[in-house]
Amino acid sequence: MFTDALRRDAARIGEHLEDVLKTNPDLPVIEGMRYAVAGGKRLRGFLVMEGARLHDVPEAQAIWPAAAIEAIHAYSLVHDDLPCMDDDDLRRGLPTVHRKWDDGTAVLVGDALQTLGFEMVLDPACHPMAEVRADLALSLGRASGRAGMVLGQALDIAAETADAPLTLEQITELQAGKTGALIVWSAEAGARLAQADLQPLTDYATALGLAFQIADDILDVEGDEATVGKAVGKDADRGKATFVSLLGLDGARRRAAELVEAACDALSPYGDRAQTLNDAAQFVISRDT
């Protein structure tokens, strides 16, 4: 079952992150790191674990990129939540790092989590071949930096002061960077560990990532703050273009469903073995959190 697999992988990833961080002294920055990686669905880490299973990669290897992508994702959330960025007080139903500690600590926590992400894929325990570790780390850099996630964030900020709302094409490009790139990296990681063809998982995750963002935009309109665990309705309040504002609620739902179908089609070379990943694609558009 998908939800069981998600829960089991999330717990395993959480244990690994605790293990890695337990050798550090009890300073606010380290406590903030532990706090920031605790909880959450850990969907990105789950994609790593499942992509690795498809290629018979041992879990003891897959856990490293799975934990790494959760550290990178957590770093981006901690910095995004800062008052000078999205200014959010709540994340996963709990105070954000800068609310629980302070802004300076949150900056350092995010910085150290990014570094930790790279350290984990480069750990010799991640894979015996340095070539594979270097490939994971370089692709992680491309997915998260100025050509990936940060580019998407920069486009997002630029859009706020632009004269006209974004077009569907522009918002799709923005999303491909801001949330898509890490999702694609997550799904590909198992194939990278196995030195296998990345294409089916790339295509799967590209469609999945877009569906995920459309679902997020729908949740921002329809979701309940207590369930979602963070502020909702912010995009509409700001008059920001979203997939919902551009396609309408029904159109957005339809587009998300088409993308999930495309995602599942991409995995046809794997046959029945891809069932959990197919279920995951259904999940991202039906979740309420």
Added chain:
Amino acid sequence: MFTDALRRDAARIGEHLEDVLKTNPDLPVIEGMRYAVAGGKRLRGFLVMEGARLHDVPEAQAIWPAAAIEAIHAYSLVHDDLPCMDDDDLRRGLPTVHRKWDDGTAVLVGDALQTLGFEMVLDPACHPMAEVRADLALSLGRASGRAGMVLGQALDIAAETADAPLTLEQITELQAGKTGALIVWSAEAGARLAQADLQPLTDYATALGLAFQIADDILDVEGDEATVGKAVGKDADRGKATFVSLLGLDGARRRAAELVEAACDALSPYGDRAQTLNDAAQFVISRDT
């Protein structure tokens, strides 16, 4: 001549960083990245280039870790200068990134510069062997993250609210993380590229890094803001323990001179070839900026 070598290497590193960043679109985040890596002495990058020359490593390889460490150093400065950290308006005599743009842009600029640092040492052009690239990247993570630079910054923040000023031992530990770890990594990088023994350069840079920090503390007391290019006298104003407050001005100068001697001794296996690095050690305690 040392100053010629420093100037030549700094220019070469600057060109490389411009080359790497010129493919990116003209968004404030990218402009901020270019701005943040422009100028400065580039002492860390110079240590990489000279350490590589000692081992006959081609400049076309050494330029990657040299530019990488400057990107990592620049990221730490951009984040350190934020209002929620040290709150500095001036860096290298120019407005800091958050003053020229805004705090959110400065957070993203720092984030993207950190990622860029990892990408550059992992670039296949850096070294033909993935093992060497992975080693450079993992050691860079350890030097800059929760076991290195960020740990030092966290200890520094903790010291501000501590009941008693730091002891000499504590301040030395703090410095070893905050500024020492990147300096050690820089000096070692050439030996890593050559897969040579790191020890002489480790010992050199450990002494050099401490001397560098002592010189910084002396500059903070004696320096002129216009020449130093950033605010001075801040530590004393805050009643913060520094090497000068603990050793006195003369004691601090004496200790720095002893460390420079130890640094030069460590390079004796390289004989005359280490002359430029020996001159560099002299420079760090006699600089006025």
